[in-house]
Amino acid sequence: MTTPSAATTATTSRWRALTHHHLFWPVAVLVALLLVNVPFTPDFFSIRMTDGHLYGSLVSIVLFGSPLILVAVGMTLVIATGGIDLSVGAVVAITGALTCSYISDQADQSALAGVFLAMGIGLVAAVVCGLWNGFLVARMGIQPIIATLIIMVAGRGVAQLITDGQIITINSEPYKLIGGGYWLTLPFSIFVVAVVVAVTVLLTRRTALGLLVESVGGNAEASRLVGIRSRRIKIMVYVFCALCAGIAGLMISSNTSAADGNNAGLWIELDAILAVVIGGTSLLGGRFSIGGTVIGALVIQTLTTTIYTIGVPTQTNLVFKAAVVIVVCLLQSPKFRAKVFGARFGSKPGATGGGTSPAAPAKTVTTPAEAAPKMEVS
Amino acid sequence: MTATTKTPPSQDSRTAPTSTTTSKVSALLADRRLPVLVTAALFLAMYIAGLGRYQNYGFNEPQVFLNLFIDNGYLLVAAVGATFVILSGGIDLSVGSVIGFTTMFTAWMVERQGLPILLVIPMALAVGAFGGFLMGYVIQNFEIQPFIVTLAGLFLFRGLCLVISKESIAIGDETVSSLAQTQAQLGIGFLSIGAIVALVVLAVAFYVLHYTRFGRRVYAIGGNEQSAMLMGLPQGGTKIAVYTVSGFCSALAGLLFTLYIQSGDPLHATGMELDAIAAVVIGGTLLTGGSGYVLGTLFGVLVLGLIKSIIQFEGTLSSWWTKIATGVLLCAFILIQRAMTARKQT
Numbered sequence: 265m266t267t268p269s270a271a272t273t274a275t276t277s278r279w280r281a282l283t284h285h286h287l288f289w290p291v292a293v294l295v296a297l298l299l300v301n302v303p304f305t306p307d308f309f310s311i312r313m314t315d316g317h318l319y320g321s322l323v324s325i326v327l328f329g330s331p332l333i334l335v336a337v338g339m340t341l342v343i344a345t346g347g348i349d350l351s352v353g354a355v356v357a358i359t360g361a362l363t364c365s366y367i368s369d370q371a372d373q374s375a376l377a378g379v380f381l382a383m384g385i386g387l388v389a390a391v392v393c394g395l396w397n398g399f400l401v402a403r404m405g406i407q408p409i410i411a412t413l414i415i416m417v418a419g420r421g422v423a424q425l426i427t428d429g430q431i432i433t434i435n436s437e438p439y440k441l442i443g444g445g446y447w448l449t450l451p452f453s454i455f456v457v458a459v460v461v462a463v464t465v466l467l468t469r470r471t472a473l474g475l476l477v478e479s480v481g482g483n484a485e486a487s488r489l490v491g492i493r494s495r496r497i498k499i500m501v502y503v504f505c506a507l508c509a510g511i512a513g514l515m516i517s518s519n520t521s522a523a524d525g526n527n528a529g530l531w532i533e534l535d536a537i538l539a540v541v542i543g544g545t546s547l548l549g550g551r552f553s554i555g556g557t558v559i560g561a562l563v564i565q566t567l568t569t570t571i572y573t574i575g576v577p578t579q580t581n582l583v584f585k586a587a588v589v590i591v592v593c594l595l596q597s598p599k600f601r602a603k604v605f606g607a608r609f610g611s612k613p614g615a616t617g618g619g620t621s622p623a624a625p626a627k628t629v630t631t632p633a634e635a636a637p638k639m640e641v642s
Numbered sequence: 643m644t645a646t647t648k649t650p651p652s653q654d655s656r657t658a659p660t661s662t663t664t665s666k667v668s669a670l671l672a673d674r675r676l677p678v679l680v681t682a683a684l685f686l687a688m689y690i691a692g693l694g695r696y697q698n699y700g701f702n703e704p705q706v707f708l709n710l711f712i713d714n715g716y717l718l719v720a721a722v723g724a725t726f727v728i729l730s731g732g733i734d735l736s737v738g739s740v741i742g743f744t745t746m747f748t749a750w751m752v753e754r755q756g757l758p759i760l761l762v763i764p765m766a767l768a769v770g771a772f773g774g775f776l777m778g779y780v781i782q783n784f785e786i787q788p789f790i791v792t793l794a795g796l797f798l799f800r801g802l803c804l805v806i807s808k809e810s811i812a813i814g815d816e817t818v819s820s821l822a823q824t825q826a827q828l829g830i831g832f833l834s835i836g837a838i839v840a841l842v843v844l845a846v847a848f849y850v851l852h853y854t855r856f857g858r859r860v861y862a863i864g865g866n867e868q869s870a871m872l873m874g875l876p877q878g879g880t881k882i883a884v885y886t887v888s889g890f891c892s893a894l895a896g897l898l899f900t901l902y903i904q905s906g907d908p909l910h911a912t913g914m915e916l917d918a919i920a921a922v923v924i925g926g927t928l929l930t931g932g933s934g935y936v937l938g939t940l941f942g943v944l945v946l947g948l949i950k951s952i953i954q955f956e957g958t959l960s961s962w963w964t965k966i967a968t969g970v971l972l973c974a975f976i977l978i979q980r981a982m983t984a985r986k987q988t
Contacts, residue, residue: 348789404980409733409789410929414976417916418969424962525962534793547787582801589794590780597784 329565330453331512336539338508346549347408352509354419356529359386359513364523373436390510398499423525443518481549677926678938705831714947715840716898721921723891731931736795738914744896749811749906774889778882803908810907836898864931
């Protein structure tokens with residue numbers, strides 16, 4: 265789509281520095297996807313003002329991508345510690361279910377106090393889920409993928425239990441604002457996302473917290489030995505991730521004014537992991553990029569929007585997504601780059617910036633055609 | 643469980659504890675058969691409790707027990723495939739999608755293309771196995787995590803379902819109906835073709851895992867891939883084969899599911915990979931790989947199936963209790979596993 269040949273032939277150091285920036289490929293994919301829309305929708309980039317609100321494809325992409333960005337930002341920190349959180353979709357469902365069922369019980373559904381209390385209840389439930397995940401992973405030492413599988417399986421049951429298997433619809437003006445309302449001409453959810461992302465970036469990049477998270481992801485035991493409370497850090501990131509999922513749950517249920525225990529946030533964990541991977545964060549942990557994740561989430565949302573706008577039948581959406589996952593992962597795999605582009609290209613630090621990370625052993629490959637046993641001892 | 647001697651030894655590498663009581667406890671906890679026994683005991687306890695509670699509603703009829711196999715045959719086949727992958731230390735998230743795709747593919751081929759089912763069956767199996775092979779190939783050759791590759795597989799096959807048709811396709815083919823209705827009488831009740839195929843698959847998997855070189859390789863690379871490689875085991879080929887087996891089992895499970903439900907639907911078996919993984923875990927297979935029994939998977943599936951039957955017999959309980967009960971069981975068994983592995987490390 266973009267021009268890989270240009271990247272290889274360019275020799276100026278500035279160009280090289282640009283292409284080797286960890287955000288280069290995610291941004292390139294995003295820009296390419298956005299440009300694909302132009303021939304089909306000439307006014308794709310135009311933004312117009314209607315009723316004091318800004319409308320346009322770009323605004324919609326951010327609006328509809330908001331819950332995914334939130335969940336993916338939380339997921340980034342979990343993945344940075346070498347973990348993974350499969351329970352976010354269930355947490356989205358539980359938070360939405362609790363909040364909506366509380367609001368629907370109120371006499372005046374638009375009363376601010378009631379709405380705030382309802383949101384508080386929902387978010388506390390999310391935090392409890394995060395504590396449980398963190399407890400299992402950090403205290404009990406259970407593999408993250410398995411520990412979070414428990415809430416992934418049981419959580420939707422709990423959400424359905426809360427809503428009694430029904431889709432609870434509510435009619436609350438203040439609650440509607442979070443996911444479907446506008447503020448200062450922009451969708452309110454954009455501000456929520458901006459605040460969460462800004463706080464996360466400040467906490468992780470302006471304090472030592474981010475470094476500690478990466479250190480735990482690099483080697484939890486070594487971190488513990490040098491005096492980092494790696495267990496506490498791990499619990500913290502799972503709580504943070506669940507909290508982000510909780511806010512996303514509020515947003516999704518607010519946007520539809522309904523809580524659906526079965527379908528709210530369905531498969532969002534997979535999209536979130538995908539966003540993190542596209543953003544260049546290695547699934548092995550040890551380093552992360554919040555900016556990359558935000559762009560990754562926007563790539564996924566743009567992909568979905570693009571599929572709609574260019575008139576591809578919507579049912580092929582998932583096939584496209586699968587293709588993107590594979591392409592992005594292959595491009596990030598040092599082995600693949602070595603085989604396809606030659607050993608020299610493959611051995612360079614890639615999109616993950618993984619020259620020093622365990623994710624990128626970057627071996628030279630002796631027999632590319634052979635699928636049989638390779639005795640490469642690192 | 644006759645195969646205990648065949649699995650990689652670890653019992654004798656334990657350090658000897660001081661007092662006899664702790665030695666008994668730790669010996670029990672270190673016994674690899676313990677999780678299977680716990681699951682089997684749990685199944686028995688649940689079944690007996692069911693007998694006591696629903697005696698007047700016909701729970702004691704043997705057919706209720708046989709129905710566990712009839713109603714969960716496809717899950718058993720899928721879970722057997724997942725057992726191979728998990729024993730090798732990997733994970734396969736594409737199981738549910740491949741099952742859904744197979745129902746769609748079969749229904750479309752039989753109903754819309756008019757092909758005989760006997761021709762469609764090998765085609766469906768080949769597609770599933772090839773999908774598994776591709777995923778294994780990418781995992782092995784490009785060193786991408788199984789989680790991500792099989793996630794792409796999940797998207798791909800679910801997408802392909804929808805590409806075939808957005809609507810469900812009912813199967814009215816006579817051969818399919820007669821296959822679906824064929825019953826094998828056992829004297830005390832009957833089994834469907836699906837249940838029999840599932841039991842055959844289980845027996846073959848049992849033999850392969852515990853009595854063949856391939857099975858030992860699966861255990862070896864699950865136990866420690868690096869050591870397996872250094873020993874000269876063809877770990878690459880084994881890994882690819884494991885995902886191929888899983889793809890094949892998923893497709894076979896899809897065929898059984900098609901027989902069971904006699905339609906293809908793009909949303910069939912959504913999330914069934916979780917049921918399969920849960921069954922494997924509840925059956926006592928370590929998710930880190932290298933330890934477990936495929937018979938445990940059978941009990942895992944039976945326990946999950948029994949939860950469903952009990953909820954049906956109870957009548958007032960809603961279906962979401964199945965999910966909660968599964969989650970609670972999953973949690974309990976993961977903690978048991980954890981207690982065991984913690985013992986082994988000391």
